């Protein structure tokens with residue numbers, strides 16, 4: 334097992350490679366040319382880790398542990414000393430890399446793999462000064478190294494198959510996607526494809542066909558979006574190999590033999606069931622679904638138009654009074670319970686609450702409630718709900734009565750309102766971990782989904798400086814899997 338890694342070069346790629354190994358639990362020594370570049374490398378690593386925390390990829394604790402695993406040095410001996418694996422990422426200069434590898438080879442024990450991150454240089458040329466070139470290979474990462482999964486694994490002329498296997502195993506352990514190549518092509522597939530695109534882009538601009546901004550837009554807003562989920566050959570099969578042949582001809586480009594042969598044989602891609610790949614209807618449907626989901630995820634969300642809730646202070650008053658009474662008299666063993674049904678009217682723009690009906694809690698009496706709490710709620714939402722004072726099970730006849738009375742007045746049953754106390758402050762010590770507010774708890778979300786009521790209000794009560802305050806939240810019923818959407822609450826004052 335590789336537990337310590339040496340990285341030579343602390344630039345754009347070296348720092349990302351260091352982050353990758355440190356996050357995966359390896360100690361990393363990064364060699365830089367001076368203390369100043371060492372400090373810059375550590376600062377870059379800190380920023381990379383910070384962003385991983387901001388985006389939820391790592392916890393603060395995990396990032397701190399990863400940061401503590403990386404140290405910098407200006408001594409090649411220190412990088413090699415105790416390292417089970419060394420990655421070189423100095424500038425793309427064959428003489429410089431050869432010199433680094435000659436020194437690494439002298440210092441590192443024979444079983445240590447020496448990997449170069451070269452983009453375009455032959456591994457054999459880099460390993461030319463090594464006595465043990467069988468352990469020299471390229472592991473070519475893509476910028477930013479800690480975020481792009483692919484790593485090309487390339488042998489030199491003398492690299493042993495065992496070295497390639499070991500490198501692939503290590504990268505797989507790290508969660509990367511190693512792609513081993515058989516020949517030392519001097520430039521791996523990714524860079525060659527990229528170079529082809531870059532050359533074409535430069536040609537388009539220098540021929541005056543377009544400008545750099547337009548090229549970048551075409552990539553970012555167009556073909557680049559699809560590259561996140563499709564390759565080249567599945568795209569070709571999708572477009573149709575006959576169509577692609579026609580496009581190449583129209584552009585005055587030669588049609589490669591392999592393409593012409595397939596078209597000749599009637600293998601036109603997906604539409605004929607076979608092209609570069611085999612396409613069953615199921616595979617085609619799965620492909621479409623995957624592409625569409627990927628593209629949808631990149632589109633900006635349009636916030637859904639939701640109705641606002643309008644509720645008169647006078648309508649809410651009795652509920653708030655009852656809620657404060659419950660709050661004042663509750664104990665950690667007996668949480669406050671207050672619940673009412675909301676009745677009113679709704680349109681696309683507004684849900685207007687006209688009145689409320691208190692309803693009885695039959696959590697203790699209703700056998701259905703006991704079964705639901707024992708079999709579903711307690712296993713899903715925690716043992717705290719085994720407390721029979723916890724949770725509200727509204728009497729079904731009260732719901733029916735409220736429903737009928739609403740109908741008689743041309744209104745409808747809109748939903749419910751209930752109380753959340755500042756339980757993270759006043760509840761039993763074991764239940765103070767989760768901050769309570771006017772937002773739905775997981776249990777609320779479950780209940781709101783079950784009832785499907787369009788309006789679910791929560792009043793959150795907390796004591797501050799001797800006074801009890803209420804914050805009101807209003808929530809639409811969640812969909813099958815999502816969260817509850819928040820609704821604006823308006824209190825008409827005139």
Ligand SMILES: NC(=O)c1ccc[n+]([C@@H]2O[C@H](COP(=O)([O-])OP(=O)(O)OC[C@H]3O[C@@H](n4cnc5c(N)ncnc54)[C@H](O)[C@@H]3O)[C@@H](O)[C@H]2O)c1
Pocket residue numbers: 341342343344345346347364365366370422423424425426429433450451452453473474475476
């Ligand atoms: N930038 C990319 O997109 C990318 C992607 C894949 C691979 N690569 C390859 O990675 C390698 C490094 O590229 P980069 O983008 O990180 O360059 P970079 O210039 O950001 O970093 C190179 C670092 O190496 C240091 N350095 C120079 N000589 C050194 C020596 N003798 N000992 C120790 N450190 C030394 C430099 O001070 C610099 O900090 C190159 O071979 C490049 O082709 C780059």
